[in-house]
Amino acid sequence: MEKIGVVIKSPSIHYYIFRPFRGVELDVGAFVIAEVDGVRVISRVTAIRHKNVAADPRLIAQFDDETTVREIKETLGIEEVLYYTEAKAVVLGARRGRRVYKPQKPVKPLTYVYSATARELEEFFAPADDGVYISIGRIKGTSIPAYIDAEKLVTQHCAILASTGAGKSWLAGVIVERLSLLDIPIVIIDPHGEYSAMSIPATEEGNAVAEKTRIYVVGKVDVSPVDEAFKKKYGKPRSYVRVGINPRSIPLRTLEKILDMLYTLSDAQKRILEEGWQWATSYGERQPLTTVEELVNEVLEGGKHAAPPGYAGEMAMRGLEGRLKSLFYTSPIFITKYGDAFQGEPIKLLDPEAYLTPAIHIFDISGLDGLDQQIFVAVLLDQLYRTAARRKNLATFIVIEEAHNFAPASTPAVSKSYIVKIAREGRKFGLGLCLITQRPSRLDPDVASQAMTQIFKRMINPHDLKYVSTVAEHLDDPRPLRALDETEAVITGISVPVPIVAVVDTRWTRHGGTAPSLKRK
Numbered sequence: 033m034e035k036i037g038v039v040i041k042s043p044s045i046h047y048y049i050f051r052p053f054r055g056v057e058l059d060v061g062a063f064v065i066a067e068v069d070g071v072r073v074i075s076r077v078t079a080i081r082h083k084n085v086a087a088d089p090r091l092i093a094q095f096d097d098e099t100t101v102r103e104i105k106e107t108l109g110i111e112e113v114l115y116y117t118e119a120k121a122v123v124l125g126a127r128r129g130r131r132v133y134k135p136q137k138p139v140k141p142l143t144y145v146y147s148a149t150a151r152e153l154e155e156f157f158a159p160a161d162d163g164v165y166i167s168i169g170r171i172k173g174t175s176i177p178a179y180i181d182a183e184k185l186v187t188q189h190c191a192i193l194a195s196t197g198a199g200k201s202w203l204a205g206v207i208v209e210r211l212s213l214l215d216i217p218i219v220i221i222d223p224h225g226e227y228s229a230m231s232i233p234a235t236e237e238g239n240a241v242a243e244k245t246r247i248y249v250v251g252k253v254d255v256s257p258v259d260e261a262f263k264k265k266y267g268k269p270r271s272y273v274r275v276g277i278n279p280r281s282i283p284l285r286t287l288e289k290i291l292d293m294l295y296t297l298s299d300a301q302k303r304i305l306e307e308g309w310q311w312a313t314s315y316g317e318r319q320p321l322t323t324v325e326e327l328v329n330e331v332l333e334g335g336k337h338a339a340p341p342g343y344a345g346e347m348a349m350r351g352l353e354g355r356l357k358s359l360f361y362t363s364p365i366f367i368t369k370y371g372d373a374f375q376g377e378p379i380k381l382l383d384p385e386a387y388l389t390p391a392i393h394i395f396d397i398s399g400l401d402g403l404d405q406q407i408f409v410a411v412l413l414d415q416l417y418r419t420a421a422r423r424k425n426l427a428t429f430i431v432i433e434e435a436h437n438f439a440p441a442s443t444p445a446v447s448k449s450y451i452v453k454i455a456r457e458g459r460k461f462g463l464g465l466c467l468i469t470q471r472p473s474r475l476d477p478d479v480a481s482q483a484m485t486q487i488f489k490r491m492i493n494p495h496d497l498k499y500v501s502t503v504a505e506h507l508d509d510p511r512p513l514r515a516l517d518e519t520e521a522v523i524t525g526i527s528v529p530v531p532i533v534a535v536v537d538t539r540w541t542r543h544g545g546t547a548p549s550l551k552r553k
């Protein structure tokens with residue numbers, strides 16, 4: 033076993049500083065070993081510094097041109113004594129069966145440091161048990177697969193946090209591809225229409241994944257530019273189903289929340305809506321819509337007993353009528369009559385039962401504006417939650433891109449409470465969230481704190497780095513996140529035995545998230 037250095041300082045149980053021996057090649061990210069009470073403990077080198085011991089300003093003052101520097105270096109042979117190298121190693125622990133043991137005392141100074149062997153690393157990073165694991169790449173600096181406990185990842189929520197362009201959706205795509213082999217339902221909320229590319233295989237393994245993709249375009253919106261770009265890029269048309277919401281299928285509480293948030297509702301209007309909506313939808317959610325006109329009339333008819341007498345009541349009724357029509361007619365996500373269509377394409381109604389079957393269900397909401405996206409996400413998540421609560425059978429992975437827009441930290445959003453609900457209670461019914469955001473500090477902290485696996489990619493915004501250091505319990509120091517490249521990710525939390533730095537695999541299907549380039553093709 034090669035001794036590569038010696039511990040010189042050990043200020044805490046979490047890390048130590050060692051002096052690498054002369055001639056030892058050492059890179060940041062290398063795995064090293066030092067013994068604590070006879071146990072070989074694995075650590076990762078996180079920083080290498082050259083310490084200048086000639087800080088005397090009188091000597092530094094001489095370094096004002098190259099000739100003098102050369103003379104001083106050569107004639108005094110001063111380079112050897114001017115500086116030394118030291119490395120910081122963060123303690124990961126030692127494998128004890130299924131668990132990783134982390135010593136509760138610091139490494140002793142003057143302990144020798146060894147480089148970890150390939151075998152030791154393989155044992156250390158091996159899956160903890162015979163559970164279900166996916167590999168999303170390699171442990172950085174090794175050829176060892178980066179395993180993630182799929183069960184924990186899916187059912188106990190995860191978050192992918194990084195700056196824009198840091199490789200978030202690439203990684204989400206890799207995770208979805210690998211999970212799809214487990215034959216579970218996967219639902220993707222896609223605000224940029226980029227996940228449709230998963231229907232195009234890029235490798236042999238990608239064929240099975242592509243076959244499992246189902247694309248849904250939401251609402252009466254023109255997506256022909258997206259379709260044309262898709263056809264040009266992949267040489268075949270994008271195939272999708274257009275979906276919309278039957279206004280009758282919205283639960284009263286959700287509708288009330290949406291209307292109140294968009295237009296505000298008076299107490300009288302709330303009472304009329306409560307009575308009227310129950311009456312108009314008393315045949316259940318699956319009751320077909322005739323027309324919006326007819327539905328609104330039924331609501332007013334059924335709710336009129338709750339209106340105050342006289343002019344005030346009349347005003348409340350008319351106000352409610354206007355709000356309901358405005359919502360259902362102006363938002364493109366609703367159908368307005370039985371058998372509604374858009375540009376000759378039939379619009380299918382949302383079918384939560386179908387989305388909870390094993391496949392990759394991609395909802396392209398790129399044609400909708402921000403508010404309609406939120407309303408759609410609210411209704412879809414509500415329906416998924418209620419359906420899953422009845423069925424309780426299959427673990428389902430719900431990927432939400434741009435999660436800070438759907439569950440923002442300090443502004444209201446109609447979708448927020450549905451995300452909070454799944455984050456808090458979805459686990460009971462197998463519903464797991466994967467929240468992706470480029471602005472971690474703008475994501476609702478309640479939601480963020482429920483993500484038991486946190487995956488970080490490159491992050492540069494100081495607010496976000498500061499925020500991450502307060503919420504990420506498994507990440508001692510977020511500063512190294514600034515230096516990650518787009519293929520690298522730091523994975524922490526319940527799905528990995530210790531925080532790992534992974535180099536993310538290539539995609540099995542095409543990646544749709546490439547930004548336009550200035551170069552002509």
Ligand SMILES: Nc1ncnc2c1ncn2[C@@H]1O[C@H](COP(=O)(O)OP(=O)(O)OP(=O)(O)O)[C@@H](O)[C@H]1O
Pocket residue numbers: 194195196197198199200201202203470518519520535536537538543545546547
């Ligand atoms: N593991 C990887 N291997 C190779 N290339 C990668 C990898 N991860 C990311 N990339 C490259 O980085 C680019 C940006 O990645 P991606 O589109 O996932 O970023 P993003 O964080 O989702 O960006 P945005 O915030 O703009 O949506 C990709 O187009 C791809 O070229």
